[in-house]
Amino acid sequence: MRAFFLPLLLSAVLASGCLVKKSTHQRALDQIKTLEGQLADANGKITDQDNRITTLGDELSKLKGDLDTTEDARRKKEEEVRKVLGEKEATEAELVELRRQRDIAEKRLSAYRDLQKRFQALVDAGTLQVAFRNGQMTLKLPSGVLFPSGSADLSKAGQETLAKVAEALISFKDRRFLVAGHTDSVPIKTRKFKNNWYLSTARAVSVVEFLGLAGFPDSQLAAAGYADKDPVGDNATEEGRELNRRIEIILVPDLSELPQLAEEPK
Secondary structure, eight states, rough: OOHHHHHHHHHHHHHHHHHHHHHHHHHHHHHHHHHHHHHHHHHHHHHHHHHHHHHHHHHHHHHHHHHHHHHHHHHHHHHOOOOOOHHHHHHHHHHHHHHHHHHHHHHHHHHHHHHHHTTHHHHHSSSSEEEETTTEEEEEEEEEHHHHHOOSOOOOOHHHHHHHHHHHHHHGTTSSEEEEOOOOOOOOOOSOOHHHHHHHHHHHHHHHHHHHHTOOOGGGGGEEEEESOOOOTTTSSSSHHHSSSEEEEEOOOTTTOOOOOOOOOO
């Protein structure tokens, strides 16, 4: 009986041992399949992420390119804005300067018109001319009205004329005047004047001295002689030589008076 059950028990034990090993192996296989599935899924996700990263990298590169383009455009716009602002500021500065010059010109012209008005009686009498020459207002007095021929001593008529000139100039005593003497081209050589330079200068000094005695500030007057070197007429004719023999009283402009007025024909 004992010998009968022993083989049977052994067979059962062997059968039982074989069943346990098969189950463990199957679980291992299933686990491997699961892990392989998870790995494949992970690989798929990794591939998707790699593709996504590649796509995002391409988009980022494009955005950087667009940003660079936009930055260049911005810099160009800023340069254009700075240029326009610079031109605007320069234009505004020019406008301010033009307005300043206009105001000076208007003030200067008003003073000149006032001076001309004051001398109108002498102009009408033909003893004086008011004109613009070399951009400056000039009072022209023929030497024949002021001086005897070949002399630098004022005649009585010349003194009367200059007295009226001085009376009108007094209101402009804050301005500087240059008295210029001119002669024709006929040379002079006397004991007192060895040439036309001496004569023209002496006549200018005589006028300055008279204006000073009449009340015009000496510090605002100057004298100069030009001899026959600055003619306004043709020295080949008597009429031209008469025009050249003259005294000019020139209103010296301030340094700020830059605008030039039109010069009248000679």
